Amino acid sequence: MRTAAWGSCLIALGLWCGCSHKHAVAPLLHATANGSALLESSGGKQLSSPGSTLAQPLVVQVNDKQGNSVTGALVTFSGPAGVTFNPPQVLTDSSGQASAQVTLGESAGRYDLIASSIDSGGKTFDLAIPVFAAGYQQQVGHEVEDTYCARCHDPESTTQRVSNYDNLAVKPHAFGEGDFLNKLSDSDLTTIISHGGQSMNMSAQMPPYGSTLPKSDIQALIAYIRLVSDPPYKPAGVVYAKR
Amino acid sequence: MSKTKIGASLRAMHRDPIRAFGVVSVVLLLVLAIAPAKDFFSQWRSYQSQYLRLIRDRGDAVTLRRHFQGGIRQIWIAQLGVVDRCQTCHAGLTEPTLVDVKRQPFRPHPPIPHSADQFGCVICHRGQGEATTVEDAHHSTLAGEEPILPARYLEASCGQCHHEVLKGTPKLNQGRVLLSRYGCVRCHAVRLPDGSAMKASDVPPPLTHIADKTSREWIYAWLKDPASYSASATMPNFHLSDADARDISAFLMANSAPKAADVVVSQGTGKQEDPAAGASIYGQSFCASCHAAQNAGGNLVGGDLGPELTRIGNKVKPEWLEGWLSDPHSYDASTTMPHYRWSAQQLGLVKAFLLGKTDSDFLANVHLDSATPAQIAHGKTLTDYGCAACHEIRRIQRPENYAPELSRIGSKPVVQLVFNEGMRHTLPDYLATKISQPRSFGPGLRMPQYSFTPDQVDAITTALLALTDRSYSLPSSLQVPAQHDSEYRAAGGAGKLMEDFNCYSCHRINGRGGDMAPDLTWEGSSVQRKWLDDFLKNPNTLRPALLRRMPKFNLSDSERAVLTESIMNVYQTPAFDRDEMPASGYPAALVEQGRQLFYSRYACQSCHIVDTKQDKGYIGPPLYQVGLRLTAAWIFHYLKDPQALRPGTIEPKQKMSDEDARALTAFLMTQKSAGKQEGAR
Numbered sequence: 034m035r036t037a038a039w040g041s042c043l044i045a046l047g048l049w050c051g052c053s054h055k056h057a058v059a060p061l062l063h064a065t066a067n068g069s070a071l072l073e074s075s076g077g078k079q080l081s082s083p084g085s086t087l088a089q090p091l092v093v094q095v096n097d098k099q100g101n102s103v104t105g106a107l108v109t110f111s112g113p114a115g116v117t118f119n120p121p122q123v124l125t126d127s128s129g130q131a132s133a134q135v136t137l138g139e140s141a142g143r144y145d146l147i148a149s150s151i152d153s154g155g156k157t158f159d160l161a162i163p164v165f166a167a168g169y170q171q172q173v174g175h176e177v178e179d180t181y182c183a184r185c186h187d188p189e190s191t192t193q194r195v196s197n198y199d200n201l202a203v204k205p206h207a208f209g210e211g212d213f214l215n216k217l218s219d220s221d222l223t224t225i226i227s228h229g230g231q232s233m234n235m236s237a238q239m240p241p242y243g244s245t246l247p248k249s250d251i252q253a254l255i256a257y258i259r260l261v262s263d264p265p266y267k268p269a270g271v272v273y274a275k276r
Numbered sequence: 277m278s279k280t281k282i283g284a285s286l287r288a289m290h291r292d293p294i295r296a297f298g299v300v301s302v303v304l305l306l307v308l309a310i311a312p313a314k315d316f317f318s319q320w321r322s323y324q325s326q327y328l329r330l331i332r333d334r335g336d337a338v339t340l341r342r343h344f345q346g347g348i349r350q351i352w353i354a355q356l357g358v359v360d361r362c363q364t365c366h367a368g369l370t371e372p373t374l375v376d377v378k379r380q381p382f383r384p385h386p387p388i389p390h391s392a393d394q395f396g397c398v399i400c401h402r403g404q405g406e407a408t409t410v411e412d413a414h415h416s417t418l419a420g421e422e423p424i425l426p427a428r429y430l431e432a433s434c435g436q437c438h439h440e441v442l443k444g445t446p447k448l449n450q451g452r453v454l455l456s457r458y459g460c461v462r463c464h465a466v467r468l469p470d471g472s473a474m475k476a477s478d479v480p481p482p483l484t485h486i487a488d489k490t491s492r493e494w495i496y497a498w499l500k501d502p503a504s505y506s507a508s509a510t511m512p513n514f515h516l517s518d519a520d521a522r523d524i525s526a527f528l529m530a531n532s533a534p535k536a537a538d539v540v541v542s543q544g545t546g547k548q549e550d551p552a553a554g555a556s557i558y559g560q561s562f563c564a565s566c567h568a569a570q571n572a573g574g575n576l577v578g579g580d581l582g583p584e585l586t587r588i589g590n591k592v593k594p595e596w597l598e599g600w601l602s603d604p605h606s607y608d609a610s611t612t613m614p615h616y617r618w619s620a621q622q623l624g625l626v627k628a629f630l631l632g633k634t635d636s637d638f639l640a641n642v643h644l645d646s647a648t649p650a651q652i653a654h655g656k657t658l659t660d661y662g663c664a665a666c667h668e669i670r671r672i673q674r675p676e677n678y679a680p681e682l683s684r685i686g687s688k689p690v691v692q693l694v695f696n697e698g699m700r701h702t703l704p705d706y707l708a709t710k711i712s713q714p715r716s717f718g719p720g721l722r723m724p725q726y727s728f729t730p731d732q733v734d735a736i737t738t739a740l741l742a743l744t745d746r747s748y749s750l751p752s753s754l755q756v757p758a759q760h761d762s763e764y765r766a767a768g769g770a771g772k773l774m775e776d777f778n779c780y781s782c783h784r785i786n787g788r789g790g791d792m793a794p795d796l797t798w799e800g801s802s803v804q805r806k807w808l809d810d811f812l813k814n815p816n817t818l819r820p821a822l823l824r825r826m827p828k829f830n831l832s833d834s835e836r837a838v839l840t841e842s843i844m845n846v847y848q849t850p851a852f853d854r855d856e857m858p859a860s861g862y863p864a865a866l867v868e869q870g871r872q873l874f875y876s877r878y879a880c881q882s883c884h885i886v887d888t889k890q891d892k893g894y895i896g897p898p899l900y901q902v903g904l905r906l907t908a909a910w911i912f913h914y915l916k917d918p919q920a921l922r923p924g925t926i927e928p929k930q931k932m933s934d935e936d937a938r939a940l941t942a943f944l945m946t947q948k949s950a951g952k953q954e955g956a957r
Contacts, residue, residue: 082427
């Protein structure tokens, strides 16, 4: 009787081990080299919608102490709940780069993706790369920005659009410039957008858009500015009396 | 044995009725307690108490507590057929101050223009609104019930009511454009709730006279793999066998009728043309506004209105090309290509330049023996692949209802779908696979292989998921119809010329036409007659940095006069009289006041150039000769309200006083630096 009980226990244990082993599907990669620093090559600060796969892969580079790229270092990608990477682990190629497709989680907002690797001493080093999932309002804001604002506020020219940034006497602030923009309240930003730079003693080269854009578009634009801000924007929130 | 046991206990009860009564009562009470206990331990109660714990220590706890309603919370909107209990668990859904909460089910809903009380949740997110457990609400797989819509396709839900180009839904908009641009709707009918049908926007060429245009070898290579000829081809790959491609090409050549007009006596100079001179005509004619070609770096440069020209020399016959360049309408009456008035020498140069665009590898391995009648007959049966759904082919009828109608595909029950092995059994996964790998569902399927990127597959899936039963059952007052192009055609001689030049390919007039160039609906109120006449003679560049610009068509004097006359007379706004303000003679003081306003108060130099030495603004058109171009009345009214005259322009409306607008108009009307104009040429 007792033997039978022990036997069935053993069988159960074996089954459990067998089943749980099945879950570890990813083939384990082994680093053939170690670096000491991670750099972002491309793919950071992309904007997409919740649940979507980013258009460009996330590419990072592993360097050693001398700043030379390292081939064969193991890079592990991770992120907030809901983010998936394909593949989640990758060895750096001959130019020291590792890349992965990123699918965002189902909620809107900023996602800080982490690429990490291990140095020769066994210590983990990592690199945080923000990407953004725009909700409906932020997406509208992004479209407003693209139509009305980017020509001056984005210093980069594209084949479709020549940037006007260099032509301006007073340089506009880029929308990711959190150090400056986070200090402005929503109502300050609304004033500048609606009534022009002069209304806040800033450049007259920022024209007023209050009669051109509906209020909802201006709100959406601010929501977009807050989303892409780096360092991230932390709303002051409503202050309530302590109970 | 058990029978006797039960019998024994029954006998015992019979002997002791009081004890029996006690036992039965306890059992009854226990049974009665099951329902309340199930309710008490239900999932939603647990979530509600978690929510209360979550808000307990927050600064805004009092407000949140006041908003909180315990128990099942239901929204019932009879008109829309919505019964939602989602907010029973999603208790913080309408609390914007919970923005820092990342945990579901307590996150607040991101801001959207509709409120949950008005529309509920399931109209957009799908799922079972009446359910009160997580599993039933989100993941039901029962027939007729809908699982929750993954966030990546959520824009589809907007498309149930919004059939117009909607702000904030780029995926949905792109998907709809792709359904039209890749001709999906030529085979699959898509009818919208307002009764209109989705129209295709591609222009597949007619194959009636194909033998005049190209060789059988080219047709063969193109059929085998369109992408090998042009990376941007909208023609899909039918994965034809060598024999099938051979037979279709044989049929198309045999079926082609020669067109008399194509046989143009060559007007070329006969000598070897200088390719650089041809390239310069190609550039001056702004062919790249519509046609792309690979540059030396392998990048596609140019527009996508016309076909890619990278290997055009491999495709067209020289005599056809000459006929086409001298008048495209004679080969294809419905083409969007403008009829350039090139001189014989210019035409020869362009022709030589285009014929030089070849790839020696492209047709190197194509060797076809002459076609047999059996091959031609077999080729004809192969048009069953749906060739005639897109292309006009002699003696082949355009098939009706060739492929399944997709008007309600977004509500197709999962039980009616046949999935591949290993696929997730959801409608979005089915659609995405069908779009990206249509032939994976079995041998013998006719749907061809497109080369969509993953983003494009997502977009098309989103646009298809918007085509739901619900979009038909929702009240028509909620439906925002799609905007279709008007059927406008300009009248008279000018109208004929405008069709000949295909002005509508780029310009929009009275609701018809493209958006590459300015809307001309009110051009007659906007510009001065002399400027327009000069511009049509030689379209100098208002914005030299633009890649896409007005080509020089070489209009004859009489054609130019007809167009100028018509534009000046017909295309006038009813809002004002274009001659209500003088073109010159403004007092110097007013002009100076305008200058001050231009440079200080309104800082117009941020975007416009008046003084080429100091101004740099390069968003709006340069204004150093605006006094020769625009009417004073147009400038005045435009400054007052730009969007009223040019809907969608990014020039900000400034709440400008009449006085300021008049002064600025006076200043701008003095900007007539014709010398710069010469320089720009």
